[in-house]
Amino acid sequence: MLIIGERINATRKAIGEAIEKKNAKFIQQEALNQISAGADLLDVNCGMNVKDEAKNMEWLVNTIQEVVDVPLVVDSPSAEVIESGLKQCRKKAIINSITGEKKRIEQILPLVEKYNTDVIALTMNDKGMPNTAQERLTIAKEIINFAKAYNIPSNRIYFDALVRPISTEPNQAKEFLEAIRLIKSILDTKTACGLSNISFGLPNRKLLNSTFLAMALFAGLDAAIIDPTDAQMISSLRSSEALLAQDEYCMNYIKMFRDSKPR
Numbered sequence: 001m002l003i004i005g006e007r008i009n010a011t012r013k014a015i016g017e018a019i020e021k022k023n024a025k026f027i028q029q030e031a032l033n034q035i036s037a038g039a040d041l042l043d044v045n046c047g048m049n050v051k052d053e054a055k056n057m058e059w060l061v062n063t064i065q066e067v068v069d070v071p072l073v074v075d076s077p078s079a080e081v082i083e084s085g086l087k088q089c090r091k092k093a094i095i096n097s098i099t100g101e102k103k104r105i106e107q108i109l110p111l112v113e114k115y116n117t118d119v120i121a122l123t124m125n126d127k128g129m130p131n132t133a134q135e136r137l138t139i140a141k142e143i144i145n146f147a148k149a150y151n152i153p154s155n156r157i158y159f160d161a162l163v164r165p166i167s168t169e170p171n172q173a174k175e176f177l178e179a180i181r182l183i184k185s186i187l188d189t190k191t192a193c194g195l196s197n198i199s200f201g202l203p204n205r206k207l208l209n210s211t212f213l214a215m216a217l218f219a220g221l222d223a224a225i226i227d228p229t230d231a232q233m234i235s236s237l238r239s240s241e242a243l244l245a246q247d248e249y250c251m252n253y254i255k256m257f258r259d260s261k262p263r
């Protein structure tokens with residue numbers, strides 16, 4: 001499974017301040033820490049509704065690329081901000097994200113085509129957020145049809161079936177997992193998600209998040225937007241991969257202990 005490091009996100013106070021002050025060293029240290037902890041890609045989010053958002057994204061992408069050489073996941077609700085990030089990306093990027101909403105599709109799918117990126121698609125549309133796995137599958141099919149019109153094949157889309165808190169909606173973990181399973185078994189496509197919403201409002205969130213990751217992996221999750229420096233999350237990931245034959249000779253599992261990192 002691909003690990004997308006989530007830590008360079010302006011909703012985190014320290015990152016917001018580092019962007020504001022153009023503290024390149026701080027951002028670069030976050031990038032390096034995530035890569036050495038095992039991240040395959042880095043999510044890059046410069047916040048919203050701040051002035052110079054597009055300039056901030058450009059600066060962030062360039063600052064990160066001075067020290068690491070991995071693909072970036074350009075994360076913004078604004079098409080303009082996404083494009084200013086994509087212009088700087090040296091490797092094939094992932095756009096985060098589109099939805100089935102017509103306006104968003106029309107703004108962002110041309111960027112997927114123009115910059116030859118992959119794209120994360122949230123399974124929601126103009127009618128809102130679906131409750132069931134079946135509804136999520138239906139929206140995924142709709143999005144694949146839209147993408148065809150822009151010459152984007154389904155295997156360049158990562159569907160995010162939208163994790164919602166079990167504290168208020170106890171069935172949502174199961175609906176999410178079933179959605180991943182359905183999407184992966186019926187469509188030729190990929191899946192990705194963030195995890196932390198699952199545990200919103202509950203104690204020991206790390207335990208729920210890391211257990212949920214193990215389940216999502218079995219359901220067919222291809223990529224997760226997580227904190228790679230969270231040892232509990234990485235332990236759960238590496239043991240799940242070994243159990244699911246996604247880790248040849250259990251090498252990555254064994255390596256966790258050989259490096260004698262406290263997992």
Ligand code: THG
Binds near residue numbers: 009012096120
């Ligand atoms: N799906 C997709 N994209 C996403 C998400 C998703 N992007 C944003 C988010 N969800 C994933 N990224 C983060 C980044 C940081 C944090 C959580 C998710 C984070 N949260 C701390 C908290 O909530 O307590 C903040 C603490 C702090 O200020 O440091 O760090 O689901 N496609």
